[in-house]
Amino acid sequence: xxxxxxxxxxxxxxxxxxxxxxxxxxxxxxxxxxxxxxxxxxxxxxxxxxxxxxxxxxxxxxxxxxxxxxxxxxxxxxxxxxxxxxxxxxxxxxxxxxxxxxxxxxxxxxxxxxxxxxxxxxxxxxxxxxxxxxxxxxxxxxxxxxxxxxxxxxxxxxxxxxxxxxxxxxxxxxxxxxxxxxxxxxxxxxxxxxxxxxxxxxxxxxxxxxxxxxxxxxxxxxxxxxxxxxxxxxxxxxxxxxxxxxxxxxxxxxxxxxxxxxxxxxxxxxxxxxxxxxxxxxxxxxxxxxxxxxxxxxxxxxxxxxxxxxxxxxxxxxxxxxxxxxxxxxxxxxxxxxxxxxxxxxxxxxxxxxxxxxxxxxxxxxxxxxxxxxxxxxxxxxxxxxxxxxxxxxxxxxxxxxxxxxxxxxxxxxxxxxxxxxxxxxxxxxxxxxxxxxxxxxxxxxxxxxxxxxxxxxxxxxxxxxxxxxxxxxxxxxxxxxxxxxxxxxxxxxxxxxxxxxxxxxxxxxxxxxxxxxxxxxxxxxxxxxxxxxxxxxxxxxxxxxxxxxxxxxxxxxxxxxxxxxxxxxxxxxxxxxxxxxxxxxxxxxxxxxxxxxxxxxxxxxxxxxxxxxxxxxxxxxxxxxxxxxxxxxxxxxxxxxxxxxxxxxxxxxxxxxxxxxxxxxxxxxxxxxxxxxxxxxxxxxxxxxxxxxxxxxxxxxxxxxxxxxxxxxxxxxxxxxxxxxxxxxxxxxxxxxxxxxxxxxxxxxxxxxxxxxxxxxxxxxxxxxxxx
DNA sequence: CAGTGAGCGAGCTTCCGCTTGACTT
Numbered sequence: 001x002x003x004x005x006x007x008x009x010x011x012x013x014x015x016x017x018x019x020x021x022x023x024x025x026x027x028x029x030x031x032x033x034x035x036x037x038x039x040x041x042x043x044x045x046x047x048x049x050x051x052x053x054x055x056x057x058x059x060x061x062x063x064x065x066x067x068x069x070x071x072x073x074x075x076x077x078x079x080x081x082x083x084x085x086x087x088x089x090x091x092x093x094x095x096x097x098x099x100x101x102x103x104x105x106x107x108x109x110x111x112x113x114x115x116x117x118x119x120x121x122x123x124x125x126x127x128x129x130x131x132x133x134x135x136x137x138x139x140x141x142x143x144x145x146x147x148x149x150x151x152x153x154x155x156x157x158x159x160x161x162x163x164x165x166x167x168x169x170x171x172x173x174x175x176x177x178x179x180x181x182x183x184x185x186x187x188x189x190x191x192x193x194x195x196x197x198x199x200x201x202x203x204x205x206x207x208x209x210x211x212x213x214x215x216x217x218x219x220x221x222x223x224x225x226x227x228x229x230x231x232x233x234x235x236x237x238x239x240x241x242x243x244x245x246x247x248x249x250x251x252x253x254x255x256x257x258x259x260x261x262x263x264x265x266x267x268x269x270x271x272x273x274x275x276x277x278x279x280x281x282x283x284x285x286x287x288x289x290x291x292x293x294x295x296x297x298x299x300x301x302x303x304x305x306x307x308x309x310x311x312x313x314x315x316x317x318x319x320x321x322x323x324x325x326x327x328x329x330x331x332x333x334x335x336x337x338x339x340x341x342x343x344x345x346x347x348x349x350x351x352x353x354x355x356x357x358x359x360x361x362x363x364x365x366x367x368x369x370x371x372x373x374x375x376x377x378x379x380x381x382x383x384x385x386x387x388x389x390x391x392x393x394x395x396x397x398x399x400x401x402x403x404x405x406x407x408x409x410x411x412x413x414x415x416x417x418x419x420x421x422x423x424x425x426x427x428x429x430x431x432x433x434x435x436x437x438x439x440x441x442x443x444x445x446x447x448x449x450x451x452x453x454x455x456x457x458x459x460x461x462x463x464x465x466x467x468x469x470x471x472x473x474x475x476x477x478x479x480x481x482x483x484x485x486x487x488x489x490x491x492x493x494x495x496x497x498x499x500x501x502x503x504x505x506x507x508x509x510x511x512x513x514x515x516x517x518x519x520x521x522x523x524x525x526x527x528x529x530x531x532x533x534x535x536x537x538x539x540x541x542x543x544x545x546x547x548x549x550x551x552x553x554x555x556x557x558x559x560x561x562x563x564x565x566x567x568x569x570x571x572x573x574x575x576x577x578x579x580x581x582x583x584x585x586x587x588x589x590x591x592x593x594x595x596x597x598x599x600x601x602x603x604x605x606x607x608x609x610x611x612x613x614x615x616x617x618x619x620x621x622x623x624x625x626x627x628x629x630x631x632x633x634x635x636x637x638x639x640x641x642x643x644x645x646x647x648x649x650x651x652x653x654x655x656x657x658x659x660x661x662x663x664x665x666x667x668x669x670x671x672x673x674x675x676x677x678x679x680x681x682x683x684x685x686x687x688x689x690x691x692x693x694x695x696x697x698x699x700x701x702x703x704x705x706x707x708x709x710x711x712x713x714x715x716x717x718x719x720x721x722x723x724x725x726x727x728x729x730x731x732x733x734x735x736x737x738x739x740x741x742x743x744x745x746x747x748x749x750x751x752x753x754x755x756x757x758x759x760x761x762x763x764x765x766x767x768x769x770x771x772x773x
Numbered sequence: 774c775a776g777t778g779a780g781c782g783a784g785c786t787t788c789c790g791c792t793t794g795a796c797t798t
Contacts, residue, residue, distance in 0.1 A: 151787035165787080
């Protein structure tokens, strides 16, 4: 017999709460939403006022059955999901699905997981807020309508199995537009002049202005030969630095990316582990709020470890409006725990969270900036030396937030004592040609930051959204090598001016997001026909209306109707009038044949094509796939023509032809009817025979190592080496080895046992298998 | 490891936000 059943969203939260409530209360979890719109036929009856059809998915049936059983037994059911739109909807779905009797059902919310807060909530129950529920239903239905009406248009007009949605399509748009800014960007050069002056310590100064061109720079450097350098002014300015607020999902993803090189999904998986182990508070939150308990604990830790003057209590306000303070910021549950046990990634992420939280409750750092101005007797330009002294480190003792732009660090060293009027002797004056910087490509984390600024997506969806646009092939996450760039360097040393041309590497990228051709074509198509939904403020606009529904100012079905009618008209018009979209672009005539060279999206990806097929003359065009990194939008005629040199015969090896080509899995070398993929750095257009042979041999070695053991008793049973280590193969079925098995020691009987006990891992998905995002 | 939308053709793909496992060749 259960007297009181409390239902929350997450099992970890259930466990914590149960401790506070005593034995009269049983706490269970709904594991998020328990039902959703049916996937067939939209799941919405548009004719009947957008009536939603909700379905409990197979995975959730067990959870629901269990909850139903407990609810029937219970005297009182307490629905304790979050206070926001989604949480209210969860409570409502529960009350509907479990057919809860209103008299014995109570809705409660708490803002903090503490004994007091929870007991207080129990004392102040309320009913379900149907306006809030309706706002959620409107959000859900709008997203379904947009996603399930736009995606099929893409299947017909671009390519099957593509997708579009309120969030993902705007994310792709951001990347496409940034890439276009980069195409268009024209870098201009200027000269930056640095002076090094003698002193007890070297004094490094920078010319206050950038010089426009080479002539001006040479004139200036010449003029420095006979110049006197005098300190004209020394000013000292106090300044301070303030700690960043505690982590939200988005800021945690950004810092873990910058400081630890984690992808956003890695960060979330590790944070989930920390949460389940009880080390940190909930990791999906947009709140920067710390509980009173946490603020007190931080005070204690800071005072004990660093002293009272390092402590400065602060309360942070979440910028995104609304009553979303249901969650706290992401923080350690026990602030006196500096470190935890766990994997190295877990430890590092925990430490980051600990430092950020502690720092947010520490004093400002106070800094003194010294600016020394140095006059040049032969010029109106001035040198400026900047020094920084930290007078009090404050929060900097534990933590400093990184920033995205990796601009060159300017020398902010300690300056030696100096006084105005002092004459300085130049040791060296260097003018280097510099270039204006193109806009930066997005990383996963900087894209999340941008989406959050636009109010698009939620903490629980940032990582899945990135996976979606990667999985659809709209976006590639890649490293790119930089290119060499020449620059001029002029040095004045010991009265002599030398001019030199130097080379630097520029534009290299690591783990950056690049839009693909398909991403660009889909984006352009959607922007042309659905400008409204693709606009950056579409979400903000509809959010306002959802808020109005939540406040009872408008009726949800009316809002949806007003959106849907014009939208659906656009959908029909687009299906009727738009052309098949393959991103075609003409590059001009082929110098050999005079036929037109075009690039476009083909059935299997972007291709270049010479000539057109002609049914009368039975003429067929030539085709060649584009290489990785080449885009329809930017490829030149010369680059495209080079692609037609594939497949290319490099010569003979062991009396058989070595051929380079591009296939389904990218560039390959073929030899004796075996295929080996080229490595990332190999260019199929220029790879030499020796390197190809190297790859062939590598391929042979791998194949030799692939088979660990074949059993004499049954040669269809093999132990093989795969991407994730050893596995068993039997007549085409694969089997996982139990954890910690030493593959080389397995006997025939051991293997038979494994096969008997396990299901093959490579079987086709169940017909009703869940979709992976 | 081909092919580069017609031209036999069923039925499928897809959204966003809540939550965890199950699972990966």
